[in-house]
Amino acid sequence: MGTAALLRAAGIGxxxxxxxxxxxxxxxAAAVTHVGxxxxxxxxxxLTYCLDPAAVEAAVTARTAGVVAVHRFGRTAESAGMHEVGRRHGLLVLEHSECEASYDEVARRRERAEYLDARLRGVRPPEGGDGHTYQQYVVRVPGNGRPDRxxxxRALRAKxxxxxxxxxxxxxxxxxxRRWVSLPETERAADETLALPVDGSLTKREMRRTAGACNALGGLLQPAA
Incomplete structure (x- = not known):
């Protein structure tokens, strides 16, 4: 059952x-508007790129009826904290997962992620954490945000x-x-993040190319003063 159907079934509209x-x-967001x-x-x-339970709590109003937490890039949202907020305020809490992968595919991704974790310099690797499936290997590029990222x-693609x-x-x-709302971590992540390839079919040579290209460029981009 889709998100809109679950919201409607709960009487949200x-x-x-x-x-x-x-x-x-x-x-x-479209599913929410679909039910009115x-x-x-x-x-x-x-670190996880998922909803922050504290930010969710701060956004609750008298009209809040539910929360949809999305698991991102192979990391899971903080479900316990989200459901605790839901219990305190009587809210429906839904968890939206991205596409699943087979055990073998996840194992291959983790192997390639570990390779990059050990070799990357000049970019900030993702926080691993328990259960990370590395659906995407998302790094932070230091510097002045979106222009440097x-x-x-572009330089990586050229290589x-x-x-x-x-x-x-x-x-x-x-x-x-469009909403006039302050979401500093969301804005920062949108400006700094880049997904590097960790597909299970990548060869060792391709992984070396990725690490080498990143390392050759990473030292050129310094954090803003």
């Missing part, structure tokens, strides 16, 4: 608010490394969902 992340997953409710955006934890990505910006525009900045 016109006049209600549902707290959602703005760091990607526009379909979650208002998506309210809360900030993320900068984008330049870094034959496939990389992508995981969230180009936070949902609260899209025209159809």
């Amino acid at each position: 016109l006049g209600d608010e549902v707290i959602v992340p703005a760091f990607g997953n526009v379909e979650v 409710a208002l998506p309210v955006f809360a900030d993320i934890d900068p 984008d330049a870094f990505a 034959g490394v496939e990389c992508r910006v995981p969230v180009k525009t936070p949902v609260h900045r899209l025209p159809e969902f």
Whole structure:
């Protein structure tokens, strides 16, 4: 059952608010509007890129009826904290998962992630944590935010490394969902993050190319003073 159907089944609709992340997953905000409710955006934890329970708590109003927590990049949201907020305020708490992968595929990704963890310099690797499946291997590029991150990505692609910006525009900045709300961690993540390849089919040579290209560029980009 989809998010909209679950919200509707819980009686959530016109006049209600549902707290959602703005760091990607526009379909979650769209599901909220589909049932007539208002998506309210809360900030993320900068390590997991999932909703921060404290930010969710701060966003609760008398009209809040639910929360949709999204598991991102192979990391899980802090479910215990989210459900505790839900219990305190009588809210429906839904958990939205990204695509699942087989055990073998996850094992191969973890092997490649461990390789990069041990070799990358000049970028900040992702926090591993228990259960990380590395659906995406998301690093932080130091420097002056989006301009340096984008330049870094272009340079990597020129060296034959496939990389992508995981969230180009936070949902609260899209025209159809525009909100004047302060989400500093969401904004920072959108400006600094870059997903490097850790697909299970990548060869050792390709992994060496990724690490070498990043390391050759990383020293050129210094954090802003």
